[in-house]
Amino acid sequence: MSYPAHMNPTEAKIINQLITTILDAGHLIRVFDGEEYASDWTGDRAEIQKQTAATDYTVFQVADAAGRERIGTITLIHGNGTDVISDWSWKQSIEGSEALMDALVKPAGKCADKLNGYRS
Template sequence: MAFPQHMNRTEQRIVGAIIRKALKVGYLVSVYDGEEWALVKSTNYEAITAEVAATDATTLRFRLSGGDSVGTVFLVHGNDEDVVCDHSDNEAMTFLVGGIA
């Protein structure tokens, strides 16, 4: 895994599972670090995880291969098993975060 060393294992496990689920269903993943879009429309797990937790909060945006937005997951780092602070209220995002804790 390419998560930053300062990110705790619980958060790595949860965020890693969300990203893997998203990639498995074919979503493109963009990473907003609170200051800029550090990575846009990627399918590379290592590149995505490397950009997570660069700041206190991370937004993951998921898109279909055609570019349509599916939704977002907002992460607040330092909250351990509560790292997922919010997400788009739709079936796709509920699927991604469901059952992960």
């Protein structure tokens, strides 16, 4: 993983699962670092990881494979450990986007539960 050296390893595992799920589903991510867009729409894992955790929070915007339509947003609050995924939302005008965003976040939530010692 190529996250910044200061990043919490527990958060890195959870966010890595999140990135994997999003990219494996064929979507792109644009990283907002709390101050500016730190990346364009990309499927480059190393670029996404590099731009994550530059500030106290990171926002992943999720788009279709062409980067033409934003599907939803995931907010990460760094320093919260297994609760790093703070919130997510979806573009209500896209049918099925709520279920899609829930499905994209769920594996990272299961990863967090496992790190907390919960059985699924």
